[in-house]
Amino acid sequence: MQQTDFLVIGSGIAGLTYALKVAKAxxxxxxxxxxxxxxxxxNTKYAQGGVAGVWDEENDSYEKHIEDTLIAGDGLCNENVVEIVVKEGPERIKEIIEYGAQFDKTESGEYALxxxxxxxxxxxxxxxDVTGKEMERALLLQVKxxxxxxxxNHCFVVDIITQHHLGYLVTKSTxxxxxxxxxxxxLRSNNIEKIIANITLLASGGCGQAYRTTTNPKIATGDGVAMVYRAKGKIENMEFIQFHPTALYEPGVSPSFLITEAVRGDGGILRTKDGEAFMERYDIRRDLAPRDIVARAIDSEMKRTGTEHVYLDCRHMDEKKFIHHFPNIYEKCKSIGIDVMKQMIPVAPAAHYSCGGIKTDEWARTSIxxxxxxxxxxxxxxxxxxRLxxxxxxxxxxxxxxxxxxxxEILKQKEIDNASLQINIPDWNASGTTDPKEMILITQSLKELQxxxxxYVGIVRTDVRLERAMKRIDLLHEETEQLYENTKVSPQLCELRSLITVGYLIVKGAQFRKESRGLHFNTDHPQKSVLLQNVVL
Structure with missing residues (x-):
C-alpha cells in the first residue's frame, strides 16, 4: 500500500499540468x-493541429472565440464554462510556453496562427503537425x-475506492x-495494490477504442469514465462521439493516422473519386465547416458513391510550405507511396474524441x-x-x-485525514479466481464490441440500430462480468470491461436523445428538440 497527498491518474496534458501546479504549491x-x-x-501525444486561443487581439476577440465555440456546440454548451475557458485560456498557453513548449513562428518572429x-x-x-507531442515533451521535462x-509507469487502475469497498451501500442517490x-x-509484479490519496484527479483520456476505426492510441479505452460510473458517479452526454473527418484511409491499420484539420485550414479540398469538390453542397463554409457537418458529408458521399473513402486534395498547395508545416503527414504519406503534391490523399472519418464524460462543475469537481x-x-x-x-x-x-x-482551498480549510482508513480499506480480494484459460474470450468480445x-452507433444512427446495439452489448456485459468474477484481473480484461461500459453509456445516451443535434444524428428523429438538454446517466 502507498499513501499520497495528491494522486493523478493519467500523464497527458491535463494530468501533468495539475501535477506540476500542486507540486510547486x-x-x-x-x-x-x-x-x-x-x-x-x-492522447495528448497524438494531437496534431494545435491549441486555440485569442492571441491576435487586433483581428480576434474573446467574443468571436466564444461565438465559434457555441455555434459548434449546437446549443448544448454551458455558456459560463465557454467564457471561462476562452478568457483564461491565453494565460494557460503562456504558462506552457514558459515551461518550454515551442510553437511555430513567422519570419518576423510572431506566432504563426x-x-x-x-x-x-x-x-x-x-x-x-505534432503540437501535442511538443506540449507533452515540455511538461514531462518540467515534471522530472x-x-x-x-x-x-505500467500501473493499471482497476477501481476507485469508495464507501462501497468498506461495506456500505452506495447508490446513485448517495x-x-x-x-x-x-x-x-x-503490471511489473502482476499484483493488485492500494494507493490511498487525500485528493485524486482523473485525467485518463478518451475512449476511441470502442470503435473499429479510431485515431486514438490503443490505451484510449475509457477506463476513467467506466470507473466513475461503476462508483455511482455522474456521467453525461456520452452519445456525442466526434468522428474526425479526415483520417488516412489504410484498410486494417489501427489506430488510423490523423490528417489534421489544419491541412484544410491551409487550403486542402475534399473531393470524390471523380475529383468533384463536394462540400459546397453541404455547407456554405465548405471544407472549413465544423467537424460534425464535414464527417456527415463524407459519410453521405461514401454511401452515395459506394466507396470506402474520399480524397483530400493538396496538389495545388505550396510544396515548401506544406512540408514545413506538415512534415509528419508528408513523410507518412510518402511511406505508403503517396506524393501529396501529385496524388490526392485517401481519407475517411474515424472515431476521434468524446465530448461527454464524467460530469464536472466549473472547478473540475465530479459528483464524488x-x-x-x-x-x-x-x-x-x-x-x-x-467540439470546436x-x-x-x-x-x-x-x-x-x-x-x-x-x-x-480544500487543503487550506481542512487537512483530509485518511489515517484511519488504512486499516479499514481491505486488500483486493482475488480468492476463487483462476488464470484465464482462453484469451480469445477477451479478444473476440472486443472485436464484437467494436x-x-x-x-450501429456511428456517424448516422437509427432507433433500430441502437436497439440492436443495446441487446448485443447487454450480452457482452453478462459474459464479461462472469469472466471477471472467475478469472484473475488482467489489463485486457479490465479494458474490455471499460469499453463495454462506455459502449453501453453511448448507446443509452443516444436512445434517450430523440433528436438530431451536433454529433448525434438519428434519421428517425432528424429535427432538434427544445425539451432535451444534457443526458446524465
Missing part, C-alpha cells in the same frame, strides 16, 4: 502520477525537475460518495467527493454537442489549473 507534499504504459503514451474548421479567425498555435512528483484512492494492477476530472474523460460543458477544433488542449489546461486552485459500435 506544496513542495513538502507527495504527488503520484500513474499511467498504464509509458508516460508519454497519451493557423485556421481550422469552425473558427472565424486565425487563432491556432501549433508546432508543425520536481522531487516530490513520483511518476509510476450524496456523500467519497474517493479514498484506487486499486491498481502493478475528493475526486476531480479534467481532459477528455471529463464533461465540463465546453463542447456541448460538438483545437479547443481540447485548451480545456485540459484550464480545468487542470482550476482543479489545482480548488484543491489548494463491430457493433461502428455499424
Amino acid at each position: 506544496f513542495p513538502e507534499k507527495k504527488v503520484i502520477v500513474i499511467t498504464k504504459t509509458q508516460a508519454d503514451e497519451t 493557423g485556421m481550422e474548421g469552425g473558427h472565424s479567425e486565425h487563432r491556432i498555435l501549433h508546432h508543425k 525537475q520536481h522531487k516530490n512528483i513520483e511518476l509510476i 450524496t456523500d460518495i467519497t474517493c479514498y484512492g484506487v486499486y491498481v494492477l502493478n 467527493l475528493n475526486l476531480y476530472a479534467a481532459g477528455e474523460c471529463a464533461s465540463t460543458g465546453l463542447h456541448g454537442a460538438n 477544433a483545437s479547443n481540447s488542449l485548451l480545456e485540459a489546461m484550464v480545468f487542470s489549473h482550476r482543479a489545482y486552485l480548488d484543491a489548494v 463491430q457493433i459500435m461502428s455499424d
Whole structure:
C-alpha cells in the first residue's frame, strides 16, 4: 500500500499540468502520477493541429472565440464554462510556453496562427503537425525537475475506492460518495495494490477504442469514465462521439493516422473519386465547416458513391510550405507511396474524441467527493454537442489549473485525514479466481464490441440500430462480468470491461436523445428538440 497527498491518474496534458501546479504549491507534499504504459503514451501525444486561443487581439476577440465555440456546440454548451475557458485560456498557453513548449513562428518572429474548421479567425498555435507531442515533451521535462512528483509507469487502475469497498451501500442517490484512492494492477509484479490519496484527479483520456476505426492510441479505452460510473458517479452526454473527418484511409491499420484539420485550414479540398469538390453542397463554409457537418458529408458521399473513402486534395498547395508545416503527414504519406503534391490523399472519418464524460462543475469537481476530472474523460460543458477544433488542449489546461486552485482551498480549510482508513480499506480480494484459460474470450468480445459500435452507433444512427446495439452489448456485459468474477484481473480484461461500459453509456445516451443535434444524428428523429438538454446517466 502507498499513501499520497495528491494522486493523478493519467500523464497527458491535463494530468501533468495539475501535477506540476500542486507540486510547486506544496513542495513538502507527495504527488503520484500513474499511467498504464509509458508516460508519454497519451492522447495528448497524438494531437496534431494545435491549441486555440485569442492571441491576435487586433483581428480576434474573446467574443468571436466564444461565438465559434457555441455555434459548434449546437446549443448544448454551458455558456459560463465557454467564457471561462476562452478568457483564461491565453494565460494557460503562456504558462506552457514558459515551461518550454515551442510553437511555430513567422519570419518576423510572431506566432504563426493557423485556421481550422469552425473558427472565424486565425487563432491556432501549433508546432508543425505534432503540437501535442511538443506540449507533452515540455511538461514531462518540467515534471522530472520536481522531487516530490513520483511518476509510476505500467500501473493499471482497476477501481476507485469508495464507501462501497468498506461495506456500505452506495447508490446513485448517495450524496456523500467519497474517493479514498484506487486499486491498481502493478503490471511489473502482476499484483493488485492500494494507493490511498487525500485528493485524486482523473485525467485518463478518451475512449476511441470502442470503435473499429479510431485515431486514438490503443490505451484510449475509457477506463476513467467506466470507473466513475461503476462508483455511482455522474456521467453525461456520452452519445456525442466526434468522428474526425479526415483520417488516412489504410484498410486494417489501427489506430488510423490523423490528417489534421489544419491541412484544410491551409487550403486542402475534399473531393470524390471523380475529383468533384463536394462540400459546397453541404455547407456554405465548405471544407472549413465544423467537424460534425464535414464527417456527415463524407459519410453521405461514401454511401452515395459506394466507396470506402474520399480524397483530400493538396496538389495545388505550396510544396515548401506544406512540408514545413506538415512534415509528419508528408513523410507518412510518402511511406505508403503517396506524393501529396501529385496524388490526392485517401481519407475517411474515424472515431476521434468524446465530448461527454464524467460530469464536472466549473472547478473540475465530479459528483464524488475528493475526486476531480479534467481532459477528455471529463464533461465540463465546453463542447456541448460538438467540439470546436483545437479547443481540447485548451480545456485540459484550464480545468487542470482550476482543479489545482480548488484543491489548494480544500487543503487550506481542512487537512483530509485518511489515517484511519488504512486499516479499514481491505486488500483486493482475488480468492476463487483462476488464470484465464482462453484469451480469445477477451479478444473476440472486443472485436464484437467494436463491430457493433461502428455499424450501429456511428456517424448516422437509427432507433433500430441502437436497439440492436443495446441487446448485443447487454450480452457482452453478462459474459464479461462472469469472466471477471472467475478469472484473475488482467489489463485486457479490465479494458474490455471499460469499453463495454462506455459502449453501453453511448448507446443509452443516444436512445434517450430523440433528436438530431451536433454529433448525434438519428434519421428517425432528424429535427432538434427544445425539451432535451444534457443526458446524465
